[in-house]
Amino acid sequence: MSQDYTLQELMAVFIARDLRDGEVLRVGVAMPVVEAAVRLAHVMHGPNMELIFLGTRMNVAHLHSLPMPAFGWDRRVVRWAESYSDTGHRFDRVKDWHQHVFFIGGVQVDRFGNSNLIGVGPDYRRLRFRGPGPVGTATLTTHVGRYYIVLNSHTPRTLVERCDYVSAFGWGTGGADARRQLGLPGGGPKYCVTPLCVMDFAEGDKHMRLHALHPGVSQADVQAQTGFDLTTSQPVPTTPQPTPEELHVLRTRVDLAGLLRSTKGE
Amino acid sequence: MSQDYTLQELMAVFIARDLRDGEVLRVGVAMPVVEAAVRLAHVMHGPNMELIFLGTRMNVAHLHSLPMPAFGWDRRVVRWAESYSDTGHRFDRVKDWHQHVFFIGGVQVDRFGNSNLIGVGPDYRRLRFRGPGPVGTATLTTHVGRYYIVLNSHTPRTLVERCDYVSAFGWGTGGADARRQLGLPGGGPKYCVTPLCVMDFAEGDKHMRLHALHPGVSQADVQAQTGFDLTTSQPVPTTPQPTPEELHVLRTRVDLAGLLRSTKGE
């Protein structure tokens, strides 16, 4: 393949296109693909989006460039604020989160979109791998209108049959009413976006299934790297390629330092 | 009698003397005697007191005068703020209220210091007299270190055997552990201050009893105006008179408009 965009750019553009104007986008730390995607959507087609980074709320559609931070914490992000999310009471208007969109990673993600940031190993007191912890994902995934699972790697260790621990409930053990039965008001995970493909959740049983294959990736490639049987709705389309305009905006107004270009696509 | 202070001034001075430096004083609306008392205490002996009025927190010991407001709501009070109490989350650090002091009135107050601001009449759906409602008194009296019941009138209709409704729990049906049994962490009412006298609560059964008689008032006068039997610890002293200094400070630094002087003492 000879496309001149990277996988990370492809992923960012896919996510950006799926975000709608007027939505509130909540982004945590250390997710450069997502940081780029929400900015791209905001300047491309989301003048009424609100971005929530690190407890600040902003709309920056009027700015020519929205550079990504080298790291997420200091004043270079919060300078854009119009307000602090609930004046330091970050969980005070949860009821409105049905308009909010969130993004989550995972040490493990299972076939029903449950996510594990706690750790790996059968004995919680003696984990083989200790993860970073749930951050705010249990609460956010409970309430937001929908969320995206975004992974940096697609391997059988990451995409597993069943999470050793669940720190964010996706569709549990399956079924379209799995969340309603537990009283979780949020809409659950919509897509799982990885370096190989995009997956969604089947309407009936909410099993993860192939939605789109990144250019040059086959269904067999994905299955070989996935720890559970992927159902599919054949034929699986190819993930839409970024347009020249999208790449131009992404590179000249968002990802000025080239974080997403640092490794080119295969 | 020929004292040149009013009953309201006497009451304010009594309360002011009982407040200790370092305490946090929470004052609601429409209690001029209390408004004066906390200011007087603050300038006389309380440089570390904090005053909480209408959601603002202040220390104004450095000011020459702390005039009382004609009404409590506008900027003329909040101009003194150092902060807003819990940034608009007024019940967020309740655990610290053991250092706080509060003041409460009542449509009815009963022999155990329970207070009723709801109304009078046997049928809640058809009250004979509808009161203003509990304001924040149920919460504040539950948690503050101690509080004062301050009444504008002392009659058998106000001081009753048993409140028709209880909107702030004092000592319930009596007993030193009445509050502990309910899990109420606050210290309960300390004094009930009226235009006739000061009453406290007996150590054992927490029955209201005479603590001090205002000058010129007899025990019989009080009992005649009280709807329950007042226990006493004889002999009942006279409420200490304001010193010239207290009156001077009260009149020249606090009650500049003479709200408490508008009716002279008998």
Add this chain to the structure above:
Amino acid sequence: MESTERQQRILGETDAAAWVESGMTIAVGSPPPMALVRQLIRRGVSDLTVIDSGLSLDLLIAGGCVRKVVSYYAGGGFGVAVAPSFRRAVEQGEIEVWECEEGILATGLQAAAQALPFLPWRGGVGTSLPQVNPDLKLMTDPIGGETLIAVPPVKPDVTLLHAATADPYGNVQHIGGPGWLDLFLHRAADRTIVQVERIIANEDTRANPWATTIPSVDAVVRAPYGAHPYYSRGFYVQDQAHLQAYVSAANASARENRPDDLVHYLATYCRQPATHADYLERVGIKRLLSLYEY
């Protein structure tokens, strides 16, 4: 809502007040957004459940808008122990009261804001509140076994607030802090309308984002002197004479069954003026200018 520009949220007072329909639950902040309150009376909205305190509540009752009051305080401040129309209407059984208390109300509003079916509160344990309001349920805490009050969500359809300023996108800033429960009332509500003394530029908001007390409210209404006869911190103080006139009229109607003055007040100040500006003209610019803060 695809659009190429960020959409403003400035609404005319009539359009904004039209969000409130008869039968709804509304919350009114502090100081009360009187321009909007008067609009409701003028429109003849009825059967409201109202979360409000003080004399704006009283006026809504006098104006015939109210079926039920979520009540924690219906006094009138200095000199008015109980709001007169509230008192009369409750004693006559004309309106229903959902009896609560400030901490309990804040808890119920917080439960609504946090999408929780209840929140526990201690204040009120031992009182008559759970008896007179059966929606407040005594519960045993599942960890320590203590007795608490389970407060259900209190959820306004529309919350109406008054503030100093807002930008065109609904970022509200106060001078001298938001009132009593304003932030709770906003967070719990489906929609919030804020009337302001001034609309400011979005750049002014960004100059001090911490000063944004409420972000992204649903509608902003420009209403200079809009809290009159109440105060608006940073702008003017309360008009005591006007309030006193209202209280006298309401008292005469409630206690002495002489409703003429109250009917006249409602006609003059609420029903006849077609706009807020018309109301201000009746009050008179000299009176308004006399209400300076210091």
Add this chain to the structure above:
Amino acid sequence: MESTERQQRILGETDAAAWVESGMTIAVGSPPPMALVRQLIRRGVSDLTVIDSGLSLDLLIAGGCVRKVVSYYAGGGFGVAVAPSFRRAVEQGEIEVWECEEGILATGLQAAAQALPFLPWRGGVGTSLPQVNPDLKLMTDPIGGETLIAVPPVKPDVTLLHAATADPYGNVQHIGGPGWLDLFLHRAADRTIVQVERIIANEDTRANPWATTIPSVDAVVRAPYGAHPYYSRGFYVQDQAHLQAYVSAANASARENRPDDLVHYLATYCRQPATHADYLERVGIKRLLSLYEY
């Protein structure tokens, strides 16, 4: 405490850090008050239960201060998925984890602040959290019968924060807002110590009281550049090179069992400098001045 003058609350860094005794529960805000954190390591405080996230937590663990972590996030930001010393110590079973999550932690802190024996929260229902942390109890809500998590109070003995400024009486103001959970950590704590870049006059506080993010903290410590190697909004950005050096040393110790660099880091930056000023001298003024915000 009778006195004729209002008492100041400014404390030296050593006196303030001495409030923390071995075995206590402490909370550390964001950005972490590194001057105080380094003091704790220098004093050899041990057996702490720590509510903290990120690399300040990691340093406290590496410094041997920690017995238990109230943990919701122990990543290191970009490029460091899991804080290395935290990961090693947990995998080795050397420290205990009270597993939670940001919303659950905020709820537990709120319960402590409100003197409640529990508060309910929905986030976490359906997850493994109630299994791996038995203090989180599933409960049935007494009003609607829904399943929620009952979160017990989380109560620090001492909370340590970093902020932009405070006046001598403990009124704290931030630039760019307080961190993550700072306000929750303060409200829940028995005592709060705030280190600040600058001490300001009380008159400056009064000039903008809404900017007071935390009133009346128990102690104020002057610590210019006190958050280094972290950012302090309004003053300086993060020192990525310094943090990277720490992460490399901690990784070498944790993953490759080569503890020399970490021992050296702890000695050089935490144990040997007698004061925060001595630490800054080791970092060097040129490095510090290079960390300007824009």
